[in-house]
Amino acid sequence: MSESIRDKVAVVGVGCTKFGDLYDSTYEDQVCDAAFAAFDDAGLGPDDVDAAYVGTYLPHSQGGKAGISLADPLRLYGKPITRVENFCATGTDAFRNACLSIVSGQHDVVLVVGSEKLKDRPGRGIPRIGHQVLGKGNTAPGLFALAANRYMHEFGVTRSTLAKVAVKNHWNGKRNALSHLRMEVTEEQVLNAPMIAWPFGLFDCCPTTDGAAAAIVCRPEIARKLGKDYALVKGAALAVATGRPYYDPTFDYLGFRSTQAAAKAAYEQAGIAPSDVDLAEVHDCFTWTEITNVEDLGFFPKGEGWKAVEEGKTRVDGSIPINPSGGLKSFGHPIGASGVRMIYECVKQLRGQCGERQVKDPEIALAHNVGGPGAVSCVVVLGGAG
Amino acid sequence: MSESIRDKVAVVGVGCTKFGDLYDSTYEDQVCDAAFAAFDDAGLGPDDVDAAYVGTYLPHSQGGKAGISLADPLRLYGKPITRVENFCATGTDAFRNACLSIVSGQHDVVLVVGSEKLKDRPGRGIPRIGHQVLGKGNTAPGLFALAANRYMHEFGVTRSTLAKVAVKNHWNGKRNALSHLRMEVTEEQVLNAPMIAWPFGLFDCCPTTDGAAAAIVCRPEIARKLGKDYALVKGAALAVATGRPYYDPTFDYLGFRSTQAAAKAAYEQAGIAPSDVDLAEVHDCFTWTEITNVEDLGFFPKGEGWKAVEEGKTRVDGSIPINPSGGLKSFGHPIGASGVRMIYECVKQLRGQCGERQVKDPEIALAHNVGGPGAVSCVVVLGGAG
Numbered sequence: 001m002s003e004s005i006r007d008k009v010a011v012v013g014v015g016c017t018k019f020g021d022l023y024d025s026t027y028e029d030q031v032c033d034a035a036f037a038a039f040d041d042a043g044l045g046p047d048d049v050d051a052a053y054v055g056t057y058l059p060h061s062q063g064g065k066a067g068i069s070l071a072d073p074l075r076l077y078g079k080p081i082t083r084v085e086n087f088c089a090t091g092t093d094a095f096r097n098a099c100l101s102i103v104s105g106q107h108d109v110v111l112v113v114g115s116e117k118l119k120d121r122p123g124r125g126i127p128r129i130g131h132q133v134l135g136k137g138n139t140a141p142g143l144f145a146l147a148a149n150r151y152m153h154e155f156g157v158t159r160s161t162l163a164k165v166a167v168k169n170h171w172n173g174k175r176n177a178l179s180h181l182r183m184e185v186t187e188e189q190v191l192n193a194p195m196i197a198w199p200f201g202l203f204d205c206c207p208t209t210d211g212a213a214a215a216i217v218c219r220p221e222i223a224r225k226l227g228k229d230y231a232l233v234k235g236a237a238l239a240v241a242t243g244r245p246y247y248d249p250t251f252d253y254l255g256f257r258s259t260q261a262a263a264k265a266a267y268e269q270a271g272i273a274p275s276d277v278d279l280a281e282v283h284d285c286f287t288w289t290e291i292t293n294v295e296d297l298g299f300f301p302k303g304e305g306w307k308a309v310e311e312g313k314t315r316v317d318g319s320i321p322i323n324p325s326g327g328l329k330s331f332g333h334p335i336g337a338s339g340v341r342m343i344y345e346c347v348k349q350l351r352g353q354c355g356e357r358q359v360k361d362p363e364i365a366l367a368h369n370v371g372g373p374g375a376v377s378c379v380v381v382l383g384g385a386g
Numbered sequence: 387m388s389e390s391i392r393d394k395v396a397v398v399g400v401g402c403t404k405f406g407d408l409y410d411s412t413y414e415d416q417v418c419d420a421a422f423a424a425f426d427d428a429g430l431g432p433d434d435v436d437a438a439y440v441g442t443y444l445p446h447s448q449g450g451k452a453g454i455s456l457a458d459p460l461r462l463y464g465k466p467i468t469r470v471e472n473f474c475a476t477g478t479d480a481f482r483n484a485c486l487s488i489v490s491g492q493h494d495v496v497l498v499v500g501s502e503k504l505k506d507r508p509g510r511g512i513p514r515i516g517h518q519v520l521g522k523g524n525t526a527p528g529l530f531a532l533a534a535n536r537y538m539h540e541f542g543v544t545r546s547t548l549a550k551v552a553v554k555n556h557w558n559g560k561r562n563a564l565s566h567l568r569m570e571v572t573e574e575q576v577l578n579a580p581m582i583a584w585p586f587g588l589f590d591c592c593p594t595t596d597g598a599a600a601a602i603v604c605r606p607e608i609a610r611k612l613g614k615d616y617a618l619v620k621g622a623a624l625a626v627a628t629g630r631p632y633y634d635p636t637f638d639y640l641g642f643r644s645t646q647a648a649a650k651a652a653y654e655q656a657g658i659a660p661s662d663v664d665l666a667e668v669h670d671c672f673t674w675t676e677i678t679n680v681e682d683l684g685f686f687p688k689g690e691g692w693k694a695v696e697e698g699k700t701r702v703d704g705s706i707p708i709n710p711s712g713g714l715k716s717f718g719h720p721i722g723a724s725g726v727r728m729i730y731e732c733v734k735q736l737r738g739q740c741g742e743r744q745v746k747d748p749e750i751a752l753a754h755n756v757g758g759p760g761a762v763s764c765v766v767v768l769g770g771a772g
Contacts, residue, residue, distance in 0.1 A: 066471060066473040068473075068628065077627055078627065078644075079626060081624070083469060086452045087454075089452075093726075097468060098484060100486055100487050101483075101486050101490075104389075104489035105389035105489065106486055170418040182605070216630040235626075240456075240457040240464075240466070240467045241457065242454065266683060375454045
């Protein structure tokens, strides 16, 4: 039988760039900024790293393909560096594979970097996205909106509830120096913003963002020797569903099976129940996505996640704070970077380093990506070393 | 210190499609053909698989991106499936990560599929390759030719020696029902073929190919229970060098550091010397590449690999048979598939199932990819279960 990953991997350093329109920063700049922030945090350097994983969804003309995406900017030569790609779960899955490589005993210290340049893409991504997705009329807002509409119809939810997710996450993101859209919004602003794909107005959608984040993992005994305030990986699970959920006649449009399966596996590894989670960074690519996520992750029964938003339970001072970082909605969503950025926030929260948006005394934090929509999900559970 | 992977992973099933111009076969068809051949070989089915890895370099409109590349064609739902990309080492690195996931204890049985559609690419790869590479005048033949010319100048080698690599590999490939260019060629034909990039004529270059290959790995105790003729993974190592070797003033253009580093690590894991290897599948994207590879892998000193070709040492009946499958040169090179296809050949050779191209009683087989050129290399060492 498979063994659990629980308490076999420590996160000893995390780093993150400012997220935003980074026209003055190359892909390589971002990688260096995030990785060296993590190195500084861990008290380590590139020479201490045995192996690395890079998560990039859309390669950029400046980087993002193969192991050289990290080897050249960080001078990590002669070492194994694997690129992982898994839609919007790219970052968390790169982290998961780094953890497996530690548990396998093959490596002592492994660097994970998620990085994405989405804003200026000479000759690459945007034309390709255009051909693949926009050319068929299936935009990300449009695809998620199909499910959001069904959910709202089924459970009697209005756009006003969705807007409260944006208000909350922008409140958090305003208190985060690294977030892309570092401003608060009112419910009225969200409701009156230009319509993108009903029910999603502009402020129901996460922005298009450049950025990178990094984490350094090792075995717990190495972390103890380093004498740093590390976090322990309690569970890390990936689940893949169909890439065509909307053609599946058994799909109810109310939640994502990949999240449900990944969460179940991660909780089993961690030996916890959803109620043990003290805060979660979940994939709020759209306001509605956060609502279905908190149900799929088991924090609330299906059809009741929207009530939690109305009741303020998901605020920083609520019973289960969701996206204290500001989330994809305010912090931004450089695809391959987002999962690692969530792990960065979880570790900072577990250490109590988040200032005004700090959750009170958290012991268990969860990071969650879902992409596809619904095709791929990855859940990582982290705990303080205590 | 890092532990060795040696004898901790068994390969219990391998499968491979016909390689070639597969216009009648979709990406999903290829995945199914390769995976079910491996399932049949192992006496297992999709339900027996805990996790999977897919290696694809250039996503195709029919698949190749994220875990759904395997989930939908194979109905592998609710399980972790990671896409790995690492230039021409994509297939071997997907296999390497699958092995790490077994050694980590997280999974019992893991499927690896390498698959690539290069011939018909509606709206994708070719235009993108065009922009990235051809648009700058840097084709793969041109880049490898720069190093080949230097090597030939340094060691006094002529095109006639390079041609003998093609003659040998086509002789092997002619005896392989699955190879793309299943025909023999004469040295005269190779030398008189249209020039592509001096010193490479058409028959010095591997073809552009569609195809897929699959392998199933598990812990050795599970392999023993299955009662099949399995192989053991002795070593699996990846090394990344600079992505810009030709801008590196310390680069001598005579061999690839990534191969040298990956080979050293793989031999250390396996506890063997290069002389212990009984056959090798090496990355002969061009005739010269095979010659530098057999030196970088330690089978011959630098500058003497070309003599081994002249002396027939690398033929199926030679002292170190190289590319008994026919190699990239004759078998074809669907990028992400090639590494897994090499592992397929190694396992078949270790089992003694290769008919006229069978190497006599091999105990250790090696698979090697190099891409970039020279940026990324992966070496896998396999042994019979004895």
